[in-house]
Every structure is written in structure tokens, then in C-alpha cells.
Amino acid sequence: MSDLKPINFTRGVPATESFPVEDVIDAAVASLKQHGRTMLQYGPAMGFAPLVEWLASWQGVKTNQVLTGNGSLQLVDFLCWYLLEPGSIVFTEAPTYDRTVTLLRRHKAQVIGIPLEADGPSIDALEIELKKHRPVFFYTIPDFQNPSGATCSGEKRRQIAALAEQHNFLLLEDAPYRALRYRGREEARLFDMAPHRTLHMSSFSKLIGPGPRLGFMFGDPALLSKIAKVAEETYISPNYLAHGIAYEWCRRRMLAPQIEKLKALYAPRLEACLAALATYMPDAQPTRPDGGFFLSITLPEGVETTAVRAAAATRNLNMADGLAFFPNGGGERFLRLPYCALTPDEIDEGIRRLAETVKEVSG
Ligand SMILES: Cc1ncc(COP(=O)(O)O)c(C=O)c1O
Numbered sequence: 001m002s003d004l005k006p007i008n009f010t011r012g013v014p015a016t017e018s019f020p021v022e023d024v025i026d027a028a029v030a031s032l033k034q035h036g037r038t039m040l041q042y043g044p045a046m047g048f049a050p051l052v053e054w055l056a057s058w059q060g061v062k063t064n065q066v067l068t069g070n071g072s073l074q075l076v077d078f079l080c081w082y083l084l085e086p087g088s089i090v091f092t093e094a095p096t097y098d099r100t101v102t103l104l105r106r107h108k109a110q111v112i113g114i115p116l117e118a119d120g121p122s123i124d125a126l127e128i129e130l131k132k133h134r135p136v137f138f139y140t141i142p143d144f145q146n147p148s149g150a151t152c153s154g155e156k157r158r159q160i161a162a163l164a165e166q167h168n169f170l171l172l173e174d175a176p177y178r179a180l181r182y183r184g185r186e187e188a189r190l191f192d193m194a195p196h197r198t199l200h201m202s203s204f205s206k207l208i209g210p211g212p213r214l215g216f217m218f219g220d221p222a223l224l225s226k227i228a229k230v231a232e233e234t235y236i237s238p239n240y241l242a243h244g245i246a247y248e249w250c251r252r253r254m255l256a257p258q259i260e261k262l263k264a265l266y267a268p269r270l271e272a273c274l275a276a277l278a279t280y281m282p283d284a285q286p287t288r289p290d291g292g293f294f295l296s297i298t299l300p301e302g303v304e305t306t307a308v309r310a311a312a313a314t315r316n317l318n319m320a321d322g323l324a325f326f327p328n329g330g331g332e333r334f335l336r337l338p339y340c341a342l343t344p345d346e347i348d349e350g351i352r353r354l355a356e357t358v359k360e361v362s363g
């Protein structure tokens with residue numbers, strides 16, 4: 001085994017140096033002084049009321065349209081408990097977030113991947129699949145997609161919203177990276193285009209940190225109250241202690257400057273990743289994200305992600321297997337590069353090792 005320092009291009013974890021530890025300590029003390037009895041008690045499954053109100057006002061919706069939970073992934077699980085039965089059809093992008101695919105499979109859904117293009121899902125492929133099936137929902141990550149880095153264009157968002165209306169299915173819009181735009185203009189949410197057909201979800205995992213497990217959904221109050229019922233039957237109430245602290249941190253107007261700090265930290269890491277790819281792997285043709293945590297490359301013909309992953313490990317370079325992101329196969333040459341938790345020097349060294357590995361595997 002190599003004695004090189006390990007470099008992890010495995011999962012989309014935030015940089016620990018981005019965590020606003022001191023401000024969270026202050027918010028914890030203040031929130032416990034003010035709301036201690038509520039934060040240490042059970043409460044409604046919709047979430048800690050002041051936080052729900054704050055989120056509603058931030059996102060421009062009514063308080064009865066918001067549900068908080070312990071991370072956004074578990075809210076997807078609750079949605080699946082309510083909406084799916086074995087064999088239910090769910091569309092996702094292909095590639096998509098691997099943990100959602102795992103979760104959908106656990107619910108025995110039939111997952112159909114809609115090929116993703118540089119500007120969002122292929123509308124032609126979506127229309128073809130809609131001739132064959134009516135999905136319960138289409139899970140889509142329109143902003144700085146995990147794992148590809150792609151952002152859905154405004155035109156495609158309009159087409160997707162129109163298709164959801166026409167074919168009567170729900171859009172599950174997952175947007176944890178939306179606030180982390182390093183350049184370019186923000187696109188409207190699917191929720192803005194089809195508010196009655198969209199559940200929008202997001203998370204503080206990439207803004208404060210994953211530790212507080214604070215995710216949220218907004219959309220149709222009747223549907224959210226059903227999901228809240230599943231939540232209540234699972235954990236009674238979400239983590240009021242952590243959510244109370246997060247609320248106080250937000251109330252103190254910490255979010256906007258934190259987002260600026262994150263952009264200033266991460267944008268140069270994206271640039272470092274693109275620069276290292278241009279130097280060491282000039283044929284890699286990476287995606288060119290405008291924000292978020294990920295970019296991706298297509299490996300050269302004949303070079304498979306599984307072999308690259310195994311060979312990279314001998315250089316202490318750890319990668320995720322690209323296959324897991326594709327619900328219906330494919331992705332043999334797909335490689336995701338999460339760059340946010342690495343310094344520019346580590347990124348440079350990691351891509352150098354990756355280039356060596358790919359050369360070795362292509363033999
Ligand atoms: C697209 C996407 N959705 C959901 C999550 C999970 O978020 P949470 O920590 O809120 O459960 C992640 C985390 O990486 C993600 O990339």
C-alpha cells in the first residue's frame with residue numbers, strides 16, 4: 001500500500017474549515033436561554049415553529065407549506081413511505097444522487113433514469129418514457145446536480161413543469177446546492193413554475209454543516225401533513241435542539257454572510273480542479289459547473305470507472321464508483337469529482353494521481 005497522503009474524491013462532504021463553529025456556539029447558548037423548554041421537549045412533527053416560520057419567509061411560502069426533518073434524505077424516505085408501493089414507477093435523472101436510488105430501491109420502486117445532458121434531463125427521453133409510464137414522481141436536482149455538476153436550463157425547466165401538468169405527476173425538486181452559485185444567473189425553481197405539482201426540498205447540510213441534520217420540504221400542505229404523519233410515527237418529532245440552534249443562527253442573519261464565505265472558499269477549488277484537469281488530463285472534457293460541489297468527467301474509451309477506482313486506491317486516491325449513480329446501468333466511464341473538501345494543492349495532487357492511474361489502466 002502506498003504511503004502517499006490519502007486524497008478523498010469520494011463523497012460530497014463540506015470542508016470542515018467552513019463550519020461556523022463560534023457563531024453556532026453563541027446561537028446555542030442564546031436559543032437555549034430563550035427557547036430551552038421547547039427545544040428539549042417533543043413538539044409537532046412539522047418542526048420547531050420559529051424555524052418553520054423563518055424558512056417560510058426565506059422561501060416565500062406559507063408556514064403550513066413547510067415541513068422540516070432530520071436531513072432532507074429522510075424526508076424523501078417519508079415521502080416514499082406515503083406515496084409508493086412495490087412496483088411504483090419513479091423517474092430520476094441518469095446519473096443521479098446514489099443514496100436516493102438506494103432509498104427508492106428499498107421501497108421496491110421501479111426506477112427509470114432519464115439521461116442527463118449538459119443543460120438538464122433529455123426532454124425527448126422524458127417524453128418517450130411518459131408515453132410508456134406515468135411516474136408517481138420525477139426526482140430531479142436542477143441546480144449543480146449531484147453527481148454531474150449540470151444545471152437545468154430555464155427552457156428545460158419550463159418543459160418539465162409543463163409535462164408534469166400534462167401527465168399529472170409530482171416533481172420532487174432537490175436543491176441543496178442552489179445557494180452556492182459561483183457565477184452566472186440563477187434559474188427559477190420548478191416550484192415557481194408548477195407550485196401545485198412540485199415538492200421543493202433543501203438542506204442546511206451544505207450551508208451550516210450536516211451535523212444539525214436540518215432538511216426541509218415545501219409544497220402542498222395536505223401532502224406535507226401526510227409526510228409529517230409518517231415522520232411522527234418514526235421519530236415523534238425532529239431534532240428540536242439542533243433546529244432551535246439553527247433557527248437562532250438564521251435569526252441573527254448569519255446565513256447570507258456564510259453563503260458568501262462558502263462561495264469564496266469553494267469557487268477557487270472548482271477552478272483548481274478544472275486547471276489540474278487541463279494540465280494532467282487535457283482530453284478529460286469535464287463538465288463546467290457554475291456552482292455546487294461536483295464536476296464529472298467521462299473516462300477515455302475502454303477505461304472503466306471500476307478499474308480506475310481500484311487502481312487509484314493503490315495510490316491512496318479514493319473515488320466513488322460511477323456505476324452507482326446510474327439506476328438502469330451505464331456509467332461505466334463516468335467519474336464524479338467532489339472538490340469542495342480538498343484544498344487547491346490536494347486537488348492538484350489528486351488529479352495528478354488520477355491521470356497516472358488512468359494512464360496505467362488504459363495500459
Ligand atoms: C442531491 C442531494 N440530496 C440530498 C442530500 C442529503 O442531504 P441531507 O444531509 O439534508 O440529508 C445530498 C447530500 O449530499 C445531496 O447531494
